[in-house]
Amino acid sequence: MVVLRVAKEAEFSDIVDWVNEHDSDFMVQWAGLTYQYPLTVEQMKEHYRSGINTIETGVFLYMIQEDSLSDDVVGTIQIARINMETREAVIGRFMMKSEKLRGHGTGRAALEEAVRIGFEELGLERIKLNVFDINERAIRCYKSVGFKEGTIRINVYTSTKGIVWNNIEMTMDKDFWKQNRGMY
Numbered sequence: 316m317v318v319l320r321v322a323k324e325a326e327f328s329d330i331v332d333w334v335n336e337h338d339s340d341f342m343v344q345w346a347g348l349t350y351q352y353p354l355t356v357e358q359m360k361e362h363y364r365s366g367i368n369t370i371e372t373g374v375f376l377y378m379i380q381e382d383s384l385s386d387d388v389v390g391t392i393q394i395a396r397i398n399m400e401t402r403e404a405v406i407g408r409f410m411m412k413s414e415k416l417r418g419h420g421t422g423r424a425a426l427e428e429a430v431r432i433g434f435e436e437l438g439l440e441r442i443k444l445n446v447f448d449i450n451e452r453a454i455r456c457y458k459s460v461g462f463k464e465g466t467i468r469i470n471v472y473t474s475t476k477g478i479v480w481n482n483i484e485m486t487m488d489k490d491f492w493k494q495n496r497g498m499y
Contacts, residue, residue, distance in 0.1 A: 316382055316383065316424075317379060317380070317381060317382070317421055317424035317425050317428055318379075318380040318381075318382060318383045318428075319377035319378070319379060319380075319392065319425060319428050319429060319432065320377060320378055320380065321367075321368045321375060321376065321377060321378075322367065322368070322376040322377060322378045322391065324360070324363075324367070326378060326388075327356045327359040327360065328356050329388065329412075330354075330359065330391055330410075331354045331355060331356055331359065333390075333391075333410060333412040333413075334346075334353075334354045334410070335352075335353045335354055338352075338475065339352035339475060340474045340475055340476075342354060343447075343472055343474075344447055344450055345408060345409075345410050346407070346408060347407075347445070348472070349362060350362070363376070370397060370399065370437070373395060373396060373397040373398075374393060374394070374395040374396075374397065375393060375394045375395075375397075375432075375437075376391065376393045376408070377391065377392050377393065377394075377425075377429065378390075378391055379391060379392060379411075379421070379422075379425045381421055388412070389411060389412055389413070389421060390409070390410050390411040390412050390421070390422065390425060391408060391409070391410055391412075392406065392407075392408065392409040392410075392425055392426070392429050393406070393407055393408040393409075394406055394429055394432065394433050394437070394442075395407055395408070397437065397439075399438075401440075401441075402438060402439050402440035402441065403439060403440065403441045403442070403443065404433055404437065404439050404442055404443070405442070405443045405444060405445070406426070406429055406430075406433070406442055406443070406444040407444060407445065409422070409425075409426065409444075409453075417452070418452075422456055423456050423459055423460060426456065426457070426460050427460055430442055430460060430461075430487065430492060431496075434489045434492055434493075439489065440488065440489045441486060441487070441488050441489065442486070442487050443465075443484055443485065443486045444457060444462065444484075444485050444486075445482055445483070445484055445485070446482070446483050446485060447471070447472070447480040447481065447482060447483070448467070448480060448481040448482075448483055449474075449478065449480050454483070454485075457485050458485075460487075461487050461491065461492060461495055461496075461498075462485035462486065462487050463485060463486060463487065464483055464484075464485055465483070465484045465485060465486050466483075466484045467481055467482065467483050467484075468481060468482040468484075469481045
């Protein structure tokens, strides 16, 4: 059973290490154009200067653990841009720390838990996420949990290899989730 626990600022250095094991294009996939490569703890502290893990800050940053019996962290995911007036938020900064952890269902389970937290604990009515069209594995994961493709913004980013990326916004409504959970 995958467990999401709120991250501590002291764990920013772990996230920085995971991101910097990859190239600048990976960082853009993970965080959009928020940061300059290589990622630093200082950049993360500045980005989260209002704090984390409260409704007031509008962001909950979670560390992903494969089970409650182990302290081993295998990734990170956040629920951010929480708007209690519209009851919407965005899932992002979703990453498994190692390629060998991908493709085994841990990421899907973490996403399902983040969605559950959003709808049940935070009282959201809609959850969104953004994904680049070149990230087919992530798109399959998101669809497998029940997210639906929506708005596509074209020519959002050009990779270091000259490949143009488009952004796909995906959404899930609480009613759909309640009716279909566990069916995807």
